[in-house]
Amino acid sequence: MPRPLAATFCALALAACTTALPQPQAAPRPTLAAEMSLRAPRPAEGACWASQIRxxxxxxxxxxxxxxxxxxxPATGAITGPATFRTETRQEIVSDQTPVWFRTPCDEILTPDFIATLQRALRARGLYRGLTSGQIDSATSRAISAYQTPRGLPSGTLALATARELGLIAWQNPN
Incomplete structure (x- = not known):
């Protein structure tokens, strides 16, 4: 058997022997949009909520x-005068404003240490430029909004899902 043909045969034989290993599946993590609700939530123990007007x-x-x-x-069919148009502009409401509810970390979690860690996490992403004060000030709210808006929640109030994404609160297994 010629050498190039034998090498090709061996390569094909070895390729047939391999099996794909199953890839580990990470638990699906909810997105901000998945955790939002258009209905006011029922009060539940240990759950805190905020609303934002969409x-x-x-x-x-x-x-x-x-x-x-x-x-x-009429004789030649040639255009003797152009057509005249006017521009009309109107606005239509596609969807009304609606309140959107979302889970937030409860007040007992929002300690100065937690907020300082939040500020550092937002600074690491280039969103916060203020002092690490441990207080939710206007710069912190703007940075929270800058993080959450592209994810579907234009709010300066920290969502629980955002705190989880930033690694500030542990993910809870839904099972």
Missing amino acids: PAVIETITEQVLVRPETRD
Whole structure:
């Protein structure tokens, strides 16, 4: 058997012997959107909630409306005058504003040490530039909002899911 052909045969034989190892599956983690609710939550022991008004979505529609059609020469059919249009713009509400409820860390968790750790976590992501004060000030709220807004929650109030994503609160296994 020629050498290149034998090498190809051996490579194919070895490839057939391998089996793919199963990849470990991580427990699915809820996203901010998955933890939000449009209904006010029922009070539950150890659960704290906050709400944020989701603003109305308004769409601007612009249309060109024919005012006068073009004029044509009856003999040749050539255009003697252009058509005239006017622009009409209107706004329509696509969806009304609605309150959105989401879980938050309870007040007993929001200690100065916890908030300082939150500030450091946001600083490490380039979102917080203030002092590590241990207080939720306007700079901290803006940084929280900058982190949460791209994830579907435009709020400066810390969501429980955000605290989990940042590694500030341990994930709880739902099972």
